[in-house]
Amino acid sequence: MRAQVFAAAAGLATALAAxxxxxxxxxxxxxxxxxxxxxxxNLVLPKPAPKPSQPSRANPPPEAPPPNQGNCYQGRxxxx
Numbered sequence: 001m002r003a004q005v006f007a008a009a010a011g012l013a014t015a016l017a018a019x020x021x022x023x024x025x026x027x028x029x030x031x032x033x034x035x036x037x038x039x040x041x042n043l044v045l046p047k048p049a050p051k052p053s054q055p056s057r058a059n060p061p062p063e064a065p066p067p068n069q070g071n072c073y074q075g076r077x078x079x080x
Contacts (some may be wrong), residue, residue: 072080 072078
């Protein structure tokens with residue numbers, strides 16, 4: 001009789017222990033994370049083209065410096 005009770009208790013403990021990992025992955029004490037969808041895009045209407053900026057006529061563009069004909073390399077790197 002004692003052996004049957006011990007065997008039944010061992011079987012019940014084994015059955016509960018076998019289902020414990022499956023229950024652990026569905027724990028209900030974690031908060032629900034709700035991720036909102038991104039905002040909708042209107043793909044029917046094209047975006048208006050940006051207006052080209054007019055260069056100011058008040059200041060003339062600066063003159064380009066004359067090219068340096070000297071040593072422009074430091075090792076293999078071009079410096080100027």
